[in-house]
Amino acid sequence: MNNVEEAVPPPSDRNTPDPPVVHEYDGIIELDQRLPRWWVYTLFGAIAFAAGYWVYFHSFDRGELASREYGRIKAKEIAEEAERIKQAGTVTPEMLVMLTKDRGTVEQGQELFSQNCVTCHSEGGKGNIGPNLTDDYWLHGGEPMNVYGTIRDGFLSKQMPAWGKQLGEDRVRAVAAYVLTLKGTNAAGGKAPQGEKH
Ligand code: HEC
Numbered sequence: 001m002n003n004v005e006e007a008v009p010p011p012s013d014r015n016t017p018d019p020p021v022v023h024e025y026d027g028i029i030e031l032d033q034r035l036p037r038w039w040v041y042t043l044f045g046a047i048a049f050a051a052g053y054w055v056y057f058h059s060f061d062r063g064e065l066a067s068r069e070y071g072r073i074k075a076k077e078i079a080e081e082a083e084r085i086k087q088a089g090t091v092t093p094e095m096l097v098m099l100t101k102d103r104g105t106v107e108q109g110q111e112l113f114s115q116n117c118v119t120c121h122s123e124g125g126k127g128n129i130g131p132n133l134t135d136d137y138w139l140h141g142g143e144p145m146n147v148y149g150t151i152r153d154g155f156l157s158k159q160m161p162a163w164g165k166q167l168g169e170d171r172v173r174a175v176a177a178y179v180l181t182l183k184g185t186n187a188a189g190g191k192a193p194q195g196e197k198h
Helices: 002-007 037-059 066-087 093-100 103-116 144-153 169-182
Strands: 021-025 028-031
Touching: 066 093, 066 103, 066 169, 093 103, 093 144, 093 169, 103 169, 144 169
Parallel strands: none
Antiparallel strands: 021 028
16 A cells, blocks of 8 residues: 555656656556567567568468468378278268368269269269269269269169279279269259159
8 A cells, every 4th residue: 555655756746757647547657668678679570570471471472371281281181081991991971971071082083983974974973864963862862871882783773883893992982972072063954853852
């Protein structure tokens, strides 16, 4: 209590104290102190750094932004995981969903699709002899495991070949992942829906 009172300059000095008083309330005063040098240098240093950072990363697009680096590392992890999964034991729905997230796998699937499937399902799965794979209607179910099973085992009596033996397990998984990415994209000029809405 006493200390606070002592800190208040006597009334005679109030008009020209050094440093000057900027606020006073209930005997509590705020003085206009000089900012410490280290504080000022830190502030201006931070501003200069921010300007340099902006120009380097955003204006000239040099260097790798944290978000992009994260994306790159994440994509690499997914790719490694996808490689492992394609060879791994029993297929699961989670595996197939995971594969749809890996660009490399989906591209591989797309490649396989244009080599083996477009004759009947048309470019991009729009449908021709075989049904449209880009709508929400499925003859044999639109769940990942349904799509995978249809591709692997086929429906020979209905002219859909079985691809399991011909392509091998890892490529059936890749092409299934690609087909799953088509689902619901409703390609323009696609064949009329067949089967049940899923
Ligand atoms: C010789 C023609 C032909 C080829 C080649 C073919 N399909 Fe099919 N596919 C069909 C037919 C016909 C059906 C519909 C079967 C039915 O009516 O039950 C079908 C059905 C499907 C279905 C199920 C669609 C649904 O509505 O449930 C999927 C998925 C599919 N094919 C994927 C593929 C993939 C992937 C390939 C290439 C690896 C492929 N097909 C190659 C003719 C073909």
